[in-house]
Amino acid sequence: MNPVQDRYCRQSLLPEIGRDGQRRLSESRAVIVGLGALGSCVANNLVRAGVGQVVLIDRDLIELHNLQRQILYSEEDLNRPKAVAAAEILQKINTSVAIETHTKDFNVSNAESLLTGADVVLDGTDNLQTRFLINDVCVKRGIPWVYAGAVGTGGMVMPILPGKTPCFRCLVPSLPGPGVLQTCDIAGVLNTIPSLIASLECTLAYRILTGQPDVGEETSYLVHVDAWRQTFDRMTIPRRAGCPCCHDGKYDYLDAVAREMITSLCGRDAIQITPATQMEISLAELEARLSRLGEVRLTPYMLTFRSGTEEFSIFRDGRAIIKGTKDEVTARSLYARYIGL
């Protein structure tokens, strides 16, 4: 038996996977959007299962309170980009998988190009806006994706196969008002729930990639799990008549005009600024400029600058995370002052 077969022998023994299923996994490209608790469990499963190409997208840096549940990171990784730290450990786990990393904000300016060529997209995000954008690209391009969410002691998954099943906007027609949805920062999250949901999510991805999606004609299903109460519920989800996305072909979130985005990072004393246009910043030049004003640290991926109580982390694509403020106007003016844009 050759070593490649040997590595996956316990998996290809399963009649559900078999040799043919294993070969299909090895020829597949999976894109994971978001590498928090869900995304890191998903990436760990896919890489160990031998999915041939795994693409990691995340904009954030690792913080101490992530370590309670984000299984790919350790204390040594604090303040490193999640995608970079994840790729490093994943590549050690399985050198035969091609891992691609993108330390960037997934948004309208890059969503289509980042998902191009995917055989499946896996949800590791923590917000609806990004899910609507994934849904628009996937429905437009006919790419299957798996919706997943975890908060508190519960979570849910739903497989979405464009052209066959309902889409995400059939389930959630539009963005609810601010404050309606629970988030991990407000509700907390039990560390057993992301791994449980990620396991269901990856299993759906294996079914899709091996050509055995478990969906009905014109329907999908949503599984809701509560780990604390030990309950599993499965609901049939029908297609919504007149869904703007999968029925009318209107991609509202993808077609939104790219604009500068100022986001207050959920539950943290930090603001993120994403430039409207694609750009490439010379971090070395910026280091030379800023080192006269305060303490500067430069890594291949980002530059961190500290001045007073604020700390700036800026990436090559111009995106910045400003820690130490919750005020968008202050953050924008600091960005203008130090970055000069």
Ligand SMILES: [Zn+2]
């Ligand atoms: Zn729909």
